Amino acid sequence: MIQTARRKLFIALISATLLTMALVWVVVALNTRDESAIETEPASFIATLSTASSEQQLARGAYLARVGNCASCHTQPGGAAYAGGVAIDTPFGAIYAGNLTPDIKTGLGTWNTSHFWRAMHNGRSKDGHLLYPAFPYPQMTIVTRADSDAIFLYLRSLPAVEQPNKAHALRWPYNTQAALALWRAMFFKPARYQTQPDKSALWNRGSYLIEGLAHCAACHAPRNALGAITADSPLSGGSLLVDKWFAPSLLHIDEASVANWSDAEVVKLLQAGVAKHGSVNGAMAKVVFGSTQYLTAEDLQSMANYLKTLPVLNKQSVQFEPAEKDVMLRGGRIYEQHCANCHGDTGEGVAGVYPSLHANRAVNMQNTNNLIRIIVEGGFAPVTEKNPRPYGMPPMGHVLSDRDIADVLTFVRQSFQNHAAILSELEVMQARD
Ligand code: HEC
Ligand code: HEC
Ligand code: HEC
Missing domain, CATH: 1.10.760.10 (Cytochrome c-like domain)
Incomplete structure (x- = not known):
């Protein structure tokens, strides 16, 4: 009796293990797709950097790091630049942004441009482990290899700071690589920017920046219960509060659409933080402070151009009831x-x-x-x-x-x-x- 019960249990355990292994294999296989294809770059409206001197490339890397506002998450207030330690609070727990300085022990000291590109494009760390999308790689995935290399070169030029990464404080099962692999299999695909040939170079540049490196959707997109962006319009309004602030829809005329604004006013909002019909506050004030105020006039113009062509959604009808x-x-x-x-x-x-x-x-x-x-x-x-x-x-x-x-x-x-x-x-x- 006991013997057969044991055997049954043994068989059940073996099958469960095999099943789990198969599932993990499928998930891992799904997660590794597209990694071999990372060498080919789209014919680009973005100047290629291969011929530029490394000094120019360095300056460009510093600029692109501004576009991506990397410092806002990777630098603690009062801490060493890019040494990490900032907690990103999510409904699943806290995720700590790591040390991006070239320190050998605790930073990116042993990384090369390919490791770095894989992190930006495919959300994997140097040792291959999967990264949490609190690092906005689901948006940044469309960054070009040339832009990624320039950012890496810039990060390599920073002083190395020895500061060990903090362990994430996530609840089970979100703290497992298997859960993350499953999430990625369902919601993440590495992507390349697809130039829209019927649109102007200016529009394409704005689209590349806003959808990609500047990761506006990280805050302005609705998310499902698993924190994933599945909406057709990733700029149609946030559903998680970021630092307790709600990021309104960039499509709705009664929220944050700028369709009726002049280009100059949009540029002004992103550059100065105030414009005729609005000013930025809370989480958006940090975006302007750390990132968009530093962008070139052309890039801001391209963002305005792109934002103004987003589909416009009208006022949601509200039941008006006068107050007592x-x-x-x-x-x-x-x-x-x-x-x-x-x-x-x-x-x-x-x-x-x-x-x-x-x-x-x-x-x-x-x-x-x-x-x-x-x-x-x-x-x-x-x-x-x-x-x-x-x-x-x-x-x-x-x-x-x-x-x-x-x-x-x-x-x-x-x-x-x-x-x-x-x-x-x-x-x-x-x-x-
Ligand atoms: C919204 C916050 C946020 C922004 C903005 C951000 N990051 Fe991160 N980043 C994170 C978090 C959180 C992690 C940790 C993810 C993990 O460990 O799973 C991370 C991890 C990384 C890693 C992987 C490090 C490692 O040790 O594996 C790299 C590389 C990286 N970020 C580069 C960048 C660059 C370059 C930029 C700007 C272009 C940037 N990040 C912007 C939050 C951010
Ligand atoms: C000392 C002057 C001052 C007082 C008092 C003050 N405000 Fe303001 N308020 C401002 C300024 C300046 C801004 C713009 C802030 C910014 O751009 O971040 C502002 C912004 C606002 C906004 C946002 C407007 C927009 O277009 O984004 C609202 C709403 C508002 N105030 C309502 C109030 C209410 C209600 C009170 C009283 C309970 C009040 N304010 C008291 C100076 C003041
Ligand atoms: C860290 C989160 C975050 C990111 C990233 C972010 N936003 Fe916002 N955004 C907000 C929040 C919160 C508000 C609402 C507060 C306000 O109006 O300033 C907002 C408001 C806005 C507004 C309306 C301003 C007004 O006065 O009506 C515009 C336009 C806007 N964002 C554009 C952008 C663009 C373009 C990007 C990418 C370059 C971006 N946002 C990235 C959080 C974010």
Whole structure:
């Protein structure tokens, strides 16, 4: 009896092991596709660098590292440049960005350009282990080999810093390579930029940068429960909060579409952090601060060109319900006391200093997370060369209660030509934690 039970258990174990091995093999096989084909490059609108002197290539690498905002994740505040240690918080746990300096023991000291290209293009580390897509390689995969090599050359020129990488703090099963392999088999394919021959060189350049190295979709794309981007339009609005901020849709006219803006205003937003119809805050302020303010006029122009040709989606219809009279009265009093000084008695603002709240997109947005964040944390546009002393809005999270914030924002959302839904105390409470 015991003998047969044991034998059955043994057979079951063997089959389970074989099955697991087969699954792992399939997943690994799926993950290794396309690696052999990495040598061929698309005929490129991007100047090839093979003939450029290494000094030019170095400068270009430094520039491209700006485009990719590598430092924002790979440099700790106050820490050594590119030595890693920053935690990227995800719903699955924290993932730490590693040391990219040329240190032999703890950095990329023993890497060559092919290892580096494989990391950028295929999301694998030098020893072949799979990398987490918190490193935005699902976007950066389209970077050209020439651009990847230039970035690597730049990283090699940095001082080597000995700083061991921190271990990721992920929950089971997300902390296993098998789970990651499965995720990649389902959601990731190494890709090359496909030049659209019917579009201008400018448009193609913008598309290459925005979809690739600048990884705008990393924040602006909707994600499924496994954190993967599966939508047809990867810029149609974030679904994870990044540093507690919501990245609105770049397609929706009532969110962050710039289809109606002039090219110059788009360039200005990305360069200075403020433009006629908007300013950047929170996670987007970091993008402008660390990356887009440094881009050349041509590259910014190309981004504007591309952004303005994205499909335009119209306002989502909202059921409008006017707020109770006493909420409006209470909100109005708080506005007078805490806001009118800067934004004006009738919300008109002061041109170039305090934004007008009239028919304001940020005020009317259906997702109210950022609106609440601005009141709680304050509004700070980034310090940029074009806007060295931005006007800020002081944080008021400690002065105003959840109810105060709900009431004043409801008042603003239903005054000054704004026509948006009531904002509840519960929404404020949720956005606060
Ligand atoms: C949004 C944050 C973020 C940005 C931006 C970012 N990285 Fe990373 N990077 C990470 C994280 C997180 C990891 C760790 C992934 C892992 O260990 O699975 C990582 C890992 C890497 C690795 C693999 C290191 C190793 O030891 O295996 C390389 C190489 C790398 N990044 C290069 C870059 C470059 C170059 C840029 C800019 C062009 C960049 N990263 C931009 C977050 C980021
Ligand atoms: C780290 C996350 C993140 C990345 C990466 C990111 N964004 Fe954003 N973006 C945000 C958030 C959050 C907001 C909302 C706050 C705001 O309006 O500034 C935003 C807002 C915007 C807006 C609307 C600004 C306004 O005033 O209406 C535009 C346009 C925009 N982003 C373009 C881009 C482009 C282009 C890229 C790539 C170069 C990009 N974003 C990359 C997070 C991000
Ligand atoms: C000291 C002056 C000051 C006060 C007081 C102030 N604000 Fe602001 N507010 C600003 C500035 C400056 C900005 C632009 C910040 C930025 O660009 O990041 C701003 C931005 C905003 C925005 C975003 C507008 C947009 O177009 O992105 C809203 C909404 C807002 N304020 C509402 C309020 C409300 C409601 C109050 C009162 C509870 C208030 N503000 C109090 C100065 C102020």
